[in-house]
Amino acid sequence: MLRIGVISDTHGLLRPEAIDFLAGSDAIVHGGDIGNADILARLAALAPLTVVRGNNDKGGWAAGVPASATLEVGGVRLYALHDIADLDAAALPGDVEVIVYGHSHRPLVEQRGAVLYLNPGSAGPRRFSLPVTAAELLVDGGQVRANIALLIPRA
Known part of the structure; x- marks a missing residue:
């Protein structure tokens, strides 16, 4: 089984709880609003990293960050x-099975037809x-499922 850690909207803050949660991932996807290049370096030290630029990612460090990205992990194609x-x-x-996004700050796992939205x-x-x-995202034998992890409880 492969594990893809998924994170978004860090806005320059990479919490220790997030690092602990992502540790051991086979890959990491960041859904944008990263905040700075240090976040990218710290995540890339944990696992192969795919990132997309959010509406708040501005400046020289963000210039090379794409607006969207595709990747394949364990036979499952993701679009971010x-x-x-x-x-x-x-x-x-046509072969995209998972769409990863951020922006709203609201966690969601929703199956829409053949595509899983996360x-x-x-x-x-x-x-x-x-x-x-x-x-x-847990990928096993070409099948994928998603879990949301609560890092910090609601205020």
């Missing part, structure tokens, strides 16, 4: 972007009374 409102479903490759929520500074979360 920051804001789900920017998704052009018609332009997606928003890991926000692992950075707390927004409103939303929980601080991350997620994992």
Whole structure:
């Protein structure tokens, strides 16, 4: 079984709880609003890293971060972007099985037809009374399932 750690909306804060949760991942996907290059370096030290640029990722460090990315892990193809409102479903490759996104800070796992949509929520500074979360994708034999992990309870 392969484990993909999924994190988003760190906004410059990589909590120890997030590092602990992501440790041991076979790959990590960051859904944008990273905050700075240090976050990228620290995540890349844990596992192979795929990142997308969020609406708050600005400046020289973010120039090379793509708006979207695809990757394949264990025979499962993932597509990542920051804001789900920017998704052009018609332009997606037909073999995408998982869409990872962020932006709303609201964790969500939802199966829509053949595609699993995953928003890991926000692992950075707390927004409103939303929980601080991350997620994992577990890939086994070409099958995938997602779990949301509560890193810090609601305020």
